[in-house]
Amino acid sequence: MHVVVRTGPFKGNISGCNPKTVCDDENFGGPSWGSFLGRKDGLTASQTGANKALPSAFDPLIAIASKFAAVGLDSRDLVALCPFIWPRSLFLTPRLYDFNKTRKPDPTLSRTQLKILQKSCPRGGNRTALTNLDPTTVNTFDNRYFSNLQASAGLLQSDQELFSTPKSNTVEMVNQFSANQTAFFESFVASMIKMISYISVLTGMEGEVRTRCRRVNNI
Known part of the structure; x- marks a missing residue:
């Protein structure tokens, strides 16, 4: 299993990856892949919505x-x-x-x-x-x-x-x-x-690029 790591609003070239992707850390074996940059985070969360949407x-x-x-x-x-x-x-x-x-x-x-x-x-x-x-x-x-x-x-x-x-x-x-x-x-x-x-990509004025992944920027 590999964990996708994002340390901030951008990340440079790592281990030969394309600069436009974030590479994964190898921890448990398995395949390697890169994730596209540019996805924004939401400003709110809904436990009710998550419980309804998630299996x-x-x-x-x-x-x-x-x-x-x-x-x-x-x-x-x-x-x-x-x-x-x-x-x-x-x-x-x-x-x-x-x-x-x-x-x-x-x-x-x-x-x-x-x-x-x-x-x-x-x-x-x-x-x-x-x-x-x-x-x-x-x-x-x-x-x-x-x-x-x-x-x-x-x-x-x-x-x-x-x-x-x-x-x-x-x-x-x-x-x-x-x-x-x-x-x-x-x-x-x-x-x-x-x-x-x-899935559910935010565009325009929706969402933000967080400086810390765990919380919205104004906290």
Whole structure:
């Protein structure tokens, strides 16, 4: 995994990158890419708006795909970007103990994975505890996430639905990315650039270029 770093309103040439892009830091392996400069930040934030627009760990696949499509991202973007998260136990416990209010675990979860996750997220335990999305190669960004889905070992309900939803075109993509890490990396880079560079771009007098990324300039 690579972290895109922006230190101010502009940044010079780094590690041979084009001066018009900001390069990523290599921390966990995986592909390299550059991000376009010039995107402005908003002046306000809305938790309600974010909760409505962002996919939930409990959303069915059709709802997640609809939210992606609303901002111009397709099914391939959805599958490629799904490994990009570290979930908390509160998103797992319903699947482990009361899936769809049945008082039983999610039947698509393998028995082995169920025992592992119940140990990490015991009933009534710390709901804020973080869990690795890919327990097999924790510190490496690779395609093992997709192999886990094939083995019914997806962590979140929304993860496993990528492979367990009958007749979904996401099943073929999971199989492709599991078999071909290069194909996954190429799609991940394209989808990351698409997501961070082209969604809800502010133009004209909208927004500002922040001198500090964490806050608006007048604070």
